[in-house]
Amino acid sequence: PSPSPSPSPSLPHPQAPASPMPTGASSAAESAQNESGSCASDRKRARRGDGPAEWVSHRAHARVGLVGNPSDGFHGKTIAVSVENYWAEVSIRPSDRISFEHHPQGDPDAFDSLRQLHHTFERQGYQGAIVLLQATSKKFFEYCSTHSVPFDETRNFTLKYDTNIPRQVGLAGSSAIITATFNCLIEFFEISEQQMPMPVRPTFVLSVEMEELGIQAGLQDRVIQVYEGCMYMDFAKSLVEARGYGDYSRLPCSALPPLWLAYVCNPSNSGKIHSDVKARWKAGDADVVEAMQQFGRYTDVARDALLGKNWVALGQAMRDNFALRRRIYGDDCLGADNLTMIAIATEHGVPAKFSGSGGAVVGMCDARDTLEALKQAYTRRGFAFVELAPHEPSK
16 A cells, blocks of 8 residues: 555546447355366346345456556556456345345454464554455445436445455455445445446556555556556546546457466564656656556557567567566565566566556466476465466356
């Protein structure tokens, strides 16, 4: 969280043009490596129980930033991929009063010992995920009230969540919970796409994080979690300031190379080194401004490479992306674990970069023997390793 976040893009009036692209949404918090990848369409209702108070569930998936990040917070361009392996699921049902069910792991309030309490809060901090459901509900009411979107205020509900997205490793777990909550509220109150157009929805999710919770973030994660699949995103200042959102276009998941992810198994919520890059960019620092523009150029190269299935060019764009990030942010900010994960990929001759803000790296590899060697190398060093399955857009 940032003590003084910059304002998020303003939410446009719901008369903004709608997009034809679909939105994503529909348990136990089991290991992602054991995910079968065969879950039903996330927009379909997943009902459990009998009678009128049955649950309706929506899922939003984790993402990996393929090229361009972190320039989404600097009016840059990015390509991101929604992944089947990791998800957050939020469920809603009618109730007499509005209430939120705490998750035993995500919102712990009882412990077997002081040691367990210490380990829990050292790893994930003091703020659980229930606040994400609460803040989304508050912001949903404000949006509908401000934009004269009619809804039945006499309908109350209960929300609960589950997730298998690893925490504190930059896989957009918080925004996934917010997006899934938002999709539950949209269905529960029967809000149409005309009343809240698709391009506006990522901006809404970002406003929950920045304006309600003080989390400094960009639009990339919210766009990919709303649209799903593989998305090219242009966050040009002229677009975002004029209408509240950028230019979003779909890339075919069939053009993606085999992707893998490695991440830190036991990240800590403390001791992180904060970067001054945002402040330098706002001050007009020439190096930072040029770097963010260069990230955009790498994104354009990667888009053309994907469309032509030129994985060599895509891999070089990923390598260049990491090298530039390292130069601008510095090794102290990037952290030893992150640099080690990149070094392991480099030793095996495969491209890799940060999948998000840090704690995980995404890479590509189409050789099975090299992939197995990578897996062994990462697990020997204490990192988790998983082959990724892109999450196709819900029908």
